[in-house]
Each structure stands twice: as structure tokens, then as C-alpha cells.
Amino acid sequence: MTPIIEIKHITKEFRVLNRREGLRGSLQDLFSRNYKIVRAVDDISMEIGQGEIVGYLGPNGAGKSTTIKMMTGVLEPTSGEILVAGSVPYRSRTKNAGQIGVVFGQRSQLWWALPLIESFRLLKDIYCIPDAAYQEMLDFYRSLMDIEPLLHKPVRQMSLGQRTLSDILAAFLHDPKIVFLDEPTIGLDVAMKARIRTLIHALNREKHTTVILTTHDMGDVDALCRRIVIIDKGRMLYDNDITHLRGFFGAYRTLKVRMDGDLAAQAAVIRKELPDCSVTADEEWISVLVNEEQARVLDVLALLQKTHDIRDMQLQEISTEEVIKKIYEEGVQ
Amino acid sequence: MKLKRYLTLTRAGIIESLQFRLSAFIMVLGNLLYLIVVYFLWRSIYDSAGTDAVGGMTFTDTLIYLVLATALFGFMEMYAVWEIGRSIQSGQIVLDLLKPIPYRRYLFWSYSGSFVTQFCFTFLPTFLVVALVTHGAIHFGLNLLFFVVSVVLAVSINYSIDFLVGTICLYTESIWGINIMKQVIVLLLSGATIPLAFFPAALRQVVNCLPFASIYNAPLTLLLEPRPEPRMVLETLGMQLLWAVVMNILSKGFWRISLRQITVNGG
Numbered sequence: 317m318t319p320i321i322e323i324k325h326i327t328k329e330f331r332v333l334n335r336r337e338g339l340r341g342s343l344q345d346l347f348s349r350n351y352k353i354v355r356a357v358d359d360i361s362m363e364i365g366q367g368e369i370v371g372y373l374g375p376n377g378a379g380k381s382t383t384i385k386m387m388t389g390v391l392e393p394t395s396g397e398i399l400v401a402g403s404v405p406y407r408s409r410t411k412n413a414g415q416i417g418v419v420f421g422q423r424s425q426l427w428w429a430l431p432l433i434e435s436f437r438l439l440k441d442i443y444c445i446p447d448a449a450y451q452e453m454l455d456f457y458r459s460l461m462d463i464e465p466l467l468h469k470p471v472r473q474m475s476l477g478q479r480t481l482s483d484i485l486a487a488f489l490h491d492p493k494i495v496f497l498d499e500p501t502i503g504l505d506v507a508m509k510a511r512i513r514t515l516i517h518a519l520n521r522e523k524h525t526t527v528i529l530t531t532h533d534m535g536d537v538d539a540l541c542r543r544i545v546i547i548d549k550g551r552m553l554y555d556n557d558i559t560h561l562r563g564f565f566g567a568y569r570t571l572k573v574r575m576d577g578d579l580a581a582q583a584a585v586i587r588k589e590l591p592d593c594s595v596t597a598d599e600e601w602i603s604v605l606v607n608e609e610q611a612r613v614l615d616v617l618a619l620l621q622k623t624h625d626i627r628d629m630q631l632q633e634i635s636t637e638e639v640i641k642k643i644y645e646e647g648v649q
Numbered sequence: 650m651k652l653k654r655y656l657t658l659t660r661a662g663i664i665e666s667l668q669f670r671l672s673a674f675i676m677v678l679g680n681l682l683y684l685i686v687v688y689f690l691w692r693s694i695y696d697s698a699g700t701d702a703v704g705g706m707t708f709t710d711t712l713i714y715l716v717l718a719t720a721l722f723g724f725m726e727m728y729a730v731w732e733i734g735r736s737i738q739s740g741q742i743v744l745d746l747l748k749p750i751p752y753r754r755y756l757f758w759s760y761s762g763s764f765v766t767q768f769c770f771t772f773l774p775t776f777l778v779v780a781l782v783t784h785g786a787i788h789f790g791l792n793l794l795f796f797v798v799s800v801v802l803a804v805s806i807n808y809s810i811d812f813l814v815g816t817i818c819l820y821t822e823s824i825w826g827i828n829i830m831k832q833v834i835v836l837l838l839s840g841a842t843i844p845l846a847f848f849p850a851a852l853r854q855v856v857n858c859l860p861f862a863s864i865y866n867a868p869l870t871l872l873l874e875p876r877p878e879p880r881m882v883l884e885t886l887g888m889q890l891l892w893a894v895v896m897n898i899l900s901k902g903f904w905r906i907s908l909r910q911i912t913v914n915g916g
Binding site: 389392410413416420423425427434437443470 | 654658661665669739741747750
């Protein structure tokens with residue numbers, strides 16, 4: 317399979333003015349030449365094939381958006397090479413734009429005063445979509461969901477969820493080779509998240525569109541991605557199958573117990589009893605993350621039972637969310 | 650170049666601007682208030698001057714000129730500086746840059762729709778009212794054709810200047826001051842607030858070497874001149890064409906250089 321996106325050792329540095337504090341500092345800054353170099357992306361390489369859905373993960377400020385902007389051609393890498401669909405994105409940005417679609421969760425590319433169908437018509441002309449292809453795409457959308465109520469509603473009157481759905485439909489309209497989705501499910505309710513995941517999944521399957529998805533919602537990752545790439549502080553931490561990732565921390569399991577009384581207080585007690593495990597409490601459960609190489613879950617349970625009155629318990633394999641959290645916190649060994 | 654992809658933006662702009670009926674009415678009202686102020690201001694200037702003509706223009710000449718300048722401003726001013734500045738600050742510009750149309754063209758055509766509506770809803774009515782009220786002070790002939798050509802060139806020059814100034818926002822990341830400065834300079838030096846005929850000779854020399862006069866003064870002069878000499882028409886239009894080309898190259902070049910420097914803020 318020939319890759320649609322090829323990235324070789326790209327690095328992006330920004331020059332940032334060192335700001336000083338206070339009024340005096342601000343005045344001095346007016347004439348300052350004191351810059352520091354911030355490396356937002358540091359030596360990242362990857363290849364992405366046509367039709368893949370790749371989850372691009374990392375904590376806030378890890379350099380995800382910067383990488384995506386380089387892939388779309390809005391930013392030029394300081395060093396390294398990028399090829400997207402055979403061309404260098406920052407050199408032929410406008411040409412490249414016809415082959416990609418973008419959705420930035422907090423922004424909209426739609427004409428907000430106009431009904432959605434007008435935005436679609438505009439995009440049809442701007443991207444020079446042939447009539448037949450446009451109709452076919454709309455029919456395909458109709459087969460996926462009931463879009464009629466959306467089509468005739470001005471974008472500004474839409475709820476966030478409806479707007480995000482519309483933005484995703486708009487990004488796929490010209491049948492691009494690659495779609496970049498930057499936190500598409502941010503701020504949405506559970507049902508809407510599920511609808512959006514189903515939609516992305518169907519679009520990817522039918523149109524064989526490559527999808528690069530950045531998100532902080534591990535539900536998105538579990539539902540959509542087979543491959544994930546994790547970066548932090550601009551460096552690549554992980555690039556592999558999601559199943560492989562679980563194997564990484566396979567020795568971990570979560571023991572959930574329910575007991576009477578104030579769970580937060582009890583969790584604090586348990587934390588002291590089990591210094592090796594990470595203990596968290598929510599409204600219903602106290603969760604204990606156990607590393608089976610250090611202690612067996614059953615031993616932990618036995619220990620807890622001696623000192624606490626356990627009403628109920630559950631055993632969970634580690635979730636993607638927890639794996640990612642551990643990677644963010646500790647990195648990959 | 651497929652014209653359809655651009656005309657579709659014009660069409661959307663027309664529909665979009667028709668959505669905001671109230672704002673259109675308020676704009677007409679605002680212009681009316683401004684014109685009342687202009688009327689009394691110049692009335693008193695002429696009264697205190699004690700002569701019929703100041704700077705070679707009678708009171709009626711001046712008033713016609715200023716009313717039409719205001720109407721022209723209503724549809725030529727495109728607030729591109731605001732638009733560029735705002736989308737840079739919010740990061741929205743990323744989405745516009747990722748359209749398969751170059752940004753400079755994309756923005757222009759997005760605005761073109763409001764040219765059409767503004768022309769029909771503010772300029773045309775004002776023009777007709779002025780023509781009726783002044784009983785033939787405006788000549789209907791070839792000058793209308795020259796005027797239209799001249800306005801097209803003026804729009805192009807005005808856009809290039811707006812875009813040039815808007816590009817500066819990439820560096821300053823602030824809009825307000827720059828925009829106000831641009832507006833004051835353009836309106837004053839183009840003859841939109843005070844007819845250029847009133848300027849002292851030395852200043853007029855300077856203004857004639859700048860592109861601004863081609864924006865308001867040129868089309869209005871062509872419109873209001875009852876019997877334009879061919880040489881004057883050619884000179885004015887030629888000058889405008891020259892500025893349109895020069896400003897176009899400048900703003901395009903500056904944008905291209907600036908775009909390389911762009912560091913779009915965002916998480």
C-alpha cells in the first residue's frame with residue numbers, strides 16, 4: 317500500500333519573544349530582540365495509508381495542531397519533509413486544499429447566516445464538484461442520516477451538535493482523499509458523540525477516505541481508530557495498533573469496589589494502605605489500578621475486605637483512557 | 650479561471666446581506682444623519698465665506714459631491730481590515746487558507762455580494778434622489794459609463810489598500826488602531842470628506858501623487874463633469890488603471906511575503 321501521507325523527520329520551531337513582567341518590562345519589550353526558540357514539533361516521522369483512521373493523541377500543547385497545520389500546508393516545517401497525496405503541502409497549499417477536508421471542533425467553515433444547503437452549494441462551486449458527484453454524495457448522506465431538517469436551517473440557529481455534524485458533512489462533500497478532524501466531539505452530549513462516530517466510520521468505509529483524528533475523548537479512539545499515534549512535547553511517543561497499546565500495559569487491571577459512607581474519604585484511607593496502586597473515587601465506585609506484576613488483584617481484594625465493608629465489586633481490564641493517561645504521565649519505557 | 654466558483658460567492662454574499670434587514674435600515678438612517686450634519690456644516694462655511702463659490706465650487710456642487718461620496722463610501726468600504734484582523738486573532742483564517750481559492754481572491758469575492766446590494770440599496774437611491782432634487786445638475790450621458798468604469802477601478806484600488814493594511818495585522822495582531830488610521834487617511838486624502846478642490850495647492854500636489862485620489866475623487870469628478878474632455882477622461886482613467894495595477898502587485902507581494910511568516914496561534 318502506497319502511503320497517502322509521508323512525513324520524514326519534521327521539526328517545527330517558533331520564535332517567541334521573551335516577555336518581561338510589569339509595566340516596565342512591557343515597555344522594554346517594545347524594543348526587545350530577546351527571542352527564544354520553542355520547538356513545538358521535534359523529529360516526527362510517520363506514514364499513513366489511504367483509508368486509514370489514525371487517532372492522533374497527546375496532552376494539550378503537545379504539538380498536535382502544529383503537525384496537522386503542517387500536513388494541511390498552513391505551516392511550513394523548519395526541517396524535514398512532508399508529502400501529502402504526492403505533493404508538498406506548504407508549496408502548493410491551494411492545490412492541496414482540493415484534496416483535503418478539515419473540521420476544527422471549535423470553528424466552522426459554514427456560512428453562518430445561510431441555511432446549510434446554501435453552504436453546500438457554495439462548496440460545490442468552490443471545489444468544482446460535478447453535479448452528478450454532488451447529488452450522489454447528498455444521496456449517500458441521506459442514506460446515513462436524516463439530513464433534511466438540517467439542510468434548511470440557518471447554521472447560526474443550529475445546536476453545537478448539529479453544527480458539528482454539518483461541518484463534518486461539509487468537509488467530506490468534495491470527496492477528499494484525507495480529512496483532518498480536530499476534536500470533532502468536543503462539548504457534545506453522549507448521543508451526539510455516538511452519531512458523529514457512526515457517521516465518520518461510515519464515510520471512511522464507503523469513500524475510503526483517510527481520517528486523521530485528534531481528540532481527548534478515548535471513546536472516539538475506541539470506536540474509530542485501529543492505529544494511534546501519541547506525541548508529547550513535540551516528540552513521538554507511540555505509533556502502533558491500539559491492541560498493541562493495551563498489551564503494553566496489559567499487566568494492569570482495575571478493581572472497582574463499592575462500599576458505604578463517604579467514598580472520597582475511604583479512598584484516601586485505601587491510598588495509604590496500597591501505596592503502589594493508584595486509587596480514585598467517583599460517586600459510585602472506588603477504582604484501584606493494580607499492576608499484576610507487583611500484586612495480584614485477588615490479594616488486593618482480600619486485603620481490602622479485611623479492613624472495609626465491601627458491598628459490591630467489579631474487575632475491569634484497563635481502558636484505553638487509562639493507558640493514555642499513564643503514557644501522558646510517565647511516557648513509554 | 651472558472652468564473653462560476655467566484656460568482657457563487659457573490660450570490661451567497663447577496664443572500665447573506667439580505668438576511669440583515671435591520672442593519673441595512675440603520676445604515677441608511679446613519680447616512681442620513683451624517684448628511685444632515687454635512688449640509689449644515691457646509692451651509693455655515695459658505696455663509697461665513699460670503700461668496701457663492703469656494704475653491705471653484707458652489708454650495709450645490711459641494712453638497713452633491715459630498716452626498717455622492719458618502720453613498721459611494723457606503724458600498725465601497727468593505728471592512729476587509731476588520732475581517733482579516735479578526736480572522737487572524739480568532740484563528741479562523743486557517744479555514745479560509747484551506748479553501749482551494751487563493752485567500753486574497755476568496756475574500757474579495759466573498760465581499761462582492763455586498764457591493765451589489767449596497768449599490769442597489771444605498772448608492773442608486775441616493776443618486777436618483779440627488780438627480781431629481783437638483784434638476785439636472787447631474788448630466789445623463791457618456792459620463793455615466795466613465796463613472797462605472799472608474800468605480801470598478803476604484804473598488805480594486807480600495808481593496809488592494811485594505812488588503813495591504815489588513816496584512817499588517819499579521820504582524821501586530823491588533824486591528825483597531827490600524828483600521829482607524831487607514832480609514833482617516835483614505836477618507837481625507839481621497840476627497841471623500843472634503844472635496845480635493847478645497848485643498849491648498851501644495852497639498853494637492855502631494856495628493857495627486859498618491860493612490861487615494863483615484864478612489865473617490867476620480868469617479869465623482871467623472872460623474873459630475875457635464876462635458877468631460879476626452880483628454881481629462883483618459884488621464885483620470887489611465888491614472889486609476891496604473892494605481893490599480895501597482896497596488897495589486899504591492900498587496901499581493903506583501904501578502905505572499907507575510908504568509909511565509911505566518912504563525913497561526915492555536916492549541
